[in-house]
């Protein structure tokens with residue numbers, strides 16, 4: 001079988017040199033890190049930003065009138081400006097710093113959901129969602145008396161148009177929630193089309209961008225969605241993320257968490273809320289982490305999101321063909337080119353934990369399990385898969401090492 005040719009616009013050697021951890025051997029072997037979908041590695045530029053914040057500019061934000069307070073605030077709000085550009089938001093007030101995508105989605109479920117979804121209303125999610133974009137809606141439905149419906153999947157792991165057709169008849173849909181890219185299958189969803197579908201029903205579209213924003217250009221205005229969640233730790237940053245939301249919706253929403261910083265005035269009887277975006281940033285934020293998230297976004301933009309996407313696209317096509325050529329390997333999800341850099345597979349009947357352990361002995365890091373998508377696993381009658389996910393620092397040598405590792409798995413377990 002012909003294997004897709006791999007060419008890349010990236011200078012892989014230069015990029016790898018930015019990531020100190022990639023130079024550290026694991027079990028005496030070169031580290032082959034293929035688990036960026038869970039959390040990515042960090043470049044020196046981000047690590048140095050964290051150190052620099054603590055060494056030169058750290059204080060609490062929005063409070064101190066002294067030099068360091070002003071400097072920290074300037075850098076924190078500067079990071080918001082960078083993230084505004086990163087997702088091409090119309091207005092910096094629409095960018096809220098959160099801990100990660102999970103918090104962003106819960107913010108929407110609590111502040112939007114509990115205000116605008118009620119008994120008799122409907123919520124639509126999909127069968128491919130990560131638990132972080134499923135459990136909040138299930139809980140919202142339970143708490144409000146709304147019903148939750150699911151868009152189902154075809155056998156190749158795409159959204160089933162027939163299922164969408166069937167759900168079209170449902171009335172009072174208030175909210176549609178979908179992943180931009182599936183973390184288990186690499187499916188890329190057509191967000192502009194889903195936004196139109198949601199808006200035709202008078203619903204808002206919430207997009208879980210955790211597996212998309214690190215890997216491809218994101219333009220929330222062009223996508224046409226209403227909320228977009230991302231996690232910084234999956235895009236070369238530390239533990240901070242953002243929720244982007246349309247200003248007119250954020251304005252109408254009550255706060256999520258309450259306390260310091262999100263207020264304008266407080267009396268013993270009554271509190272009024274701060275302006276956007278601070279209305280949704282209660283308490284002391286993750287200051288250095290948010291600033292370093294800005295550095296991560298700048299790092300990725302410096303390389304070019306289009307180039308990163310093209311690199312992963314080519315590497316995924318190559319990897320898919322390589323795995324396809326190994327007897328006993330079953331892959332799940334759409335065939336390239338219609339998939340992102342996530343490869344889910346099984347090796348014969350070997351448990352994915354055993355696969356991952358043998359691969360680890362070769363210095364190869366992959367994820368094994370249900371990937372926080374238990375309903376998706378059930379849809380394909382699976383308990384678990386092994387998942388290899390690629391990023392800007394992976395190359396053909398990583399995929400070739402994976403293939404050799406899988407051959408070792410097969411020898412070990414007589415597949």
Ligand SMILES: Cc1ncc(COP(=O)(O)O)c(C=O)c1O
Nearest residue numbers: 100101102130132183208210231
């Ligand atoms: C598609 C998707 N959504 C949400 C999440 C949750 O991300 P976090 O744990 O950073 O909140 C993940 C994490 O793997 C994910 O892959």
